[in-house]
Structures are given as C-alpha cells and as structure tokens.
Amino acid sequence: MSTPTQLPFEQTNVLQLAPGLRTLQSQGAVHRVRTVEGDEAWLVTGHAWVRQLLDDDRLGRSNPDPEAAAKDSGSAILAGLLGDLATDHARLRALLEPHFSPERMLALRPYVEKVTGQLLDGLAGQKPPVDLLQTLALSLPIQVMCEWLGVPQEDKDQFGRWTQDAANVGDPVRSQQGLGALFGYCKQLVADKRQNPGDDAISRICATEGINDKEVIGLTALLLFGGYETTVARIGTCVLLLLANPEQWQALLRDPRLIPGAVEETLRMSMPNPHNGGMPRYALTDFEIDGVTIRAGDFVLLNIIAANHDEKAFGDPGRVDVTRDTTGSLMFGHGAHSCVGAMLARMQLQAVLTQLVARFPTLRLAVGVEELSLRHNSLIGGLIQLPVTW
Numbered sequence: 001m002s003t004p005t006q007l008p009f010e011q012t013n014v015l016q017l018a019p020g021l022r023t024l025q026s027q028g029a030v031h032r033v034r035t036v037e038g039d040e041a042w043l044v045t046g047h048a049w050v051r052q053l054l055d056d057d058r059l060g061r062s063n064p065d066p067e068a069a070a071k072d073s074g075s076a077i078l079a080g081l082l083g084d085l086a087t088d089h090a091r092l093r094a095l096l097e098p099h100f101s102p103e104r105m106l107a108l109r110p111y112v113e114k115v116t117g118q119l120l121d122g123l124a125g126q127k128p129p130v131d132l133l134q135t136l137a138l139s140l141p142i143q144v145m146c147e148w149l150g151v152p153q154e155d156k157d158q159f160g161r162w163t164q165d166a167a168n169v170g171d172p173v174r175s176q177q178g179l180g181a182l183f184g185y186c187k188q189l190v191a192d193k194r195q196n197p198g199d200d201a202i203s204r205i206c207a208t209e210g211i212n213d214k215e216v217i218g219l220t221a222l223l224l225f226g227g228y229e230t231t232v233a234r235i236g237t238c239v240l241l242l243l244a245n246p247e248q249w250q251a252l253l254r255d256p257r258l259i260p261g262a263v264e265e266t267l268r269m270s271m272p273n274p275h276n277g278g279m280p281r282y283a284l285t286d287f288e289i290d291g292v293t294i295r296a297g298d299f300v301l302l303n304i305i306a307a308n309h310d311e312k313a314f315g316d317p318g319r320v321d322v323t324r325d326t327t328g329s330l331m332f333g334h335g336a337h338s339c340v341g342a343m344l345a346r347m348q349l350q351a352v353l354t355q356l357v358a359r360f361p362t363l364r365l366a367v368g369v370e371e372l373s374l375r376h377n378s379l380i381g382g383l384i385q386l387p388v389t390w
C-alpha cells in the first residue's frame with residue numbers, strides 16, 4: 001500500500017486549489033493521508049462522494065472508540081464548546097434552527113445594511129490604499145453577531161479577540177485561554193439574560209424548554225465562534241475573487257441583480273485554512289467509497305473545497321463566473337448537516353457587495369494576488385490582509 005500523503009498541501013496561490021490536492025483529486029475520490037497532527041486518515045475529494053457522506057449515518061462526528069480518536073483541533077474546540085451536544089447533532093440542530101428562521105433573518109437585514117454603510121463611510125474617509133479586512137471584514141460580522149445574540153456592542157472588541165484566540169490552531173495555550181475567556185463571559189451573559197430577557201437569540205435560547213445553563217453557554221460560544229470567524233474569512237475571499245477577475249466585477253456594475261449569484265460563486269471557490277484537511281468524521285461501520293474499504297473507527301476528512309472544484313460537478317471549476325449555476329455547491333454542507341447559519345452569512349455578503357459596487361465602482365486590488373497570503377494558524381483560514389484602492 002502506498003505511503004499516505006502528508007498534509008497540509010502547499011497553497012501556492014490564495015485563489016486556486018492547492019496543486020497537490022488537485023493532483024490527488026484527478027487520481028480518484030478517496031486517498032490515504034496523514035494529518036498535520038500525525039494521524040492517518042482518509043481524504044475524500046470527489047464531489048458526489050463528499051455530498052453523499054455529509055449526510056450519511058455511517059459516519060459520525062465522534063469516534064466510536066474515544067481512546068483511539070485522531071486529535072483534530074477543530075473537533076477538540078467543538079467538543080470543548082458543546083460537551084454532550086457535540087455528539088447529539090439532532091438535538092443541537094433542533095435547538096438552533098428556530099433562531100435562524102427566514103423571519104428572524106429578515107428582521108436583522110436593516111441592521112446589517114446600516115452597519116455595512118457605516119463601515120464603508122469609514123472606508124471612504126481614508127486615504128487609499130486601505131486594508132479591507134481591517135476596515136470592513138473584521139468589524140461587520142462581530143457587530144451583527146452581537147446585535148443578533150444580544151451581546152452589548154461595547155464588549156464586541158474583546159469578544160472578537162477571544163474568538164480569534166479560540167480558533168488559533170498554532171497555539172494550543174492561546175486557544176484554551178480564548179475558549180476559557182469566551183466561556184466565562186458567556187456564563188455571565190446567560191445569567192444576565194435569565195434575569196433580564198430581551199428580544200435576542202440568547203434570551204430565546206434560555207427560554208427553551210429543558211435546556212440547561214451549560215448548554216446555553218456552549219451554544220452561545222458556538223454561535224459567536226462559528227458566525228464570526230467564518231464570515232470574516234468569506235468576506236475577504238469573496239471581494240478578492242471579484243477584484244482579481246475585473247470582468248466579473250464589471251458584470252456586477254452593469255447588473256447588480258447578479259450579486260446573489262456572485263456571492264454563491266465566490267463561496268463555492270472560497271479557500272479555507274490549507275492546514276485543515278476537511279470536515280472531520282469517523283466511520284461507525286465498515287463500508288466502501290469508490291472501491292476503497294473504510295473500517296469502523298477510521299478517521300475520514302470530507303474536503304468540501306476539493307468537492308467544489310471537482311470538474312465533474314462544475315465545468316472549468318477554477319474560473320470565476322457570477323452567472324454559474326452553483327446549485328451543487330457544498331460550501332454550507334448538505335442535508336441534515338447543512339449550516340444553519342447560511343442565510344445570515346449570505347445576507348452579510350450580499351450587503352457588502354451591493355454597497356461596495358454602488359459606492360466604490362472603481363475599487364481594485366492595491367497589490368498583486370501573489371503578494372497576498374492565507375492565515376495558517378486559524379481554524380477557518382482566510383486572508384491575512386486585503387489592500388484595496390479606488
């Protein structure tokens with residue numbers, strides 16, 4: 001049997017699939033790899049298989065034999081946040097879904113648009129070049145999350161710091177400290193909400209039948225963590241992909257109705273942390289993928305990025321096309337494991353693009369794409385900076 005491929009793949013261009021990953025994908029749907037932590041795993045890269053396995057009860061989020069579980073930093077953080085809820089996915093989902101209803105999201109939209117406008121006022125007042133990550137991408141999601149969850153806005157800066165620290169996969173001590181601070185804060189917040197409930201997600205979660213404080217705290221931390229870090233990364237990549245392909249930016253200037261499609265296409269092409277091999281799962285039984293036998297207990301990584309760049313699913317997958325049919329995109333997962341916060345992320349991305357296109361039609365990159373780099377020490381990844389001019 002061949003030697004497992006060592007992760008991570010070297011990401012030579014922030015906008016393109018890592019060449020090593022593309023090569024593997026061209027050789028089949030599933031591959032033996034060794035994770036950054038040193039564990040052997042199966043890496044699934046084919047779109048059809050990733051899609052099927054995202055919603056397949058032969059795979060679980062926790063190893064049937066906890067002693068043998070591969071040490072995946074993302075899973076550790078999730079387990080730390082959620083305790084028993086991390087394994088009880090159906091209950092976790094049932095607790096979260098009502099708070100992401102279309103009605104609740106619609107009610108939040110004016111706030112998202114207002115804050116986007118305020119941040120772009122700040123951008124317009126600066127002398128270019130300006131780092132769009134600092135002025136917009138790092139600020140919008142944390143303000144939106146705080147408003148929606150019911151976190152006082154004056155706490156948003158420390159909140160943002162803690163979530164970034166918690167997501168730091170390069171420094172376990174910092175990650176634990178970030179999680180600890182986040183937990184301590186959420187504990188106090190939940191106590192306050194139980195005393196003085198408001199019209200916000202945390203108050204509503206507190207009022208749910210049969211939920212205990214530890215679960216509310218875990219959910220609050222998860223929502224902050226999941227809703228903040230990922231959206232920061234996506235805003236940066238979304239804008240970069242369009243500015244690096246000026247004809248696509250021009251298409252949006254000519255017809256802003258293409259913006260929702262542009263959001264979906266740039267999400268399909270988003271690059272996460274190259275160190276992160278994929279969505280971690282464990283085989284609960286023996287089964288076959290593409291002629292390869294997976295054994296119960298095996299660690300399986302579902303690589304959504306590779307799946308979204310599979311030419312069997314998307315023709316010329318490395319090309320940005322804001323008019324593309326992205327129906328099969330797996331950026332927000334699939335089936336029972338699709339992301340409950342997808343609508344909130346889409347809403348922020350649409351507000352950002354709509355206002356950027358209207359207010360900064362001449363926006364362009366201030367540096368070459370080759371000068372940009374991805375964050376390696378964060379669970380979610382994303383760009384380190386995005387200098388723009390206009």
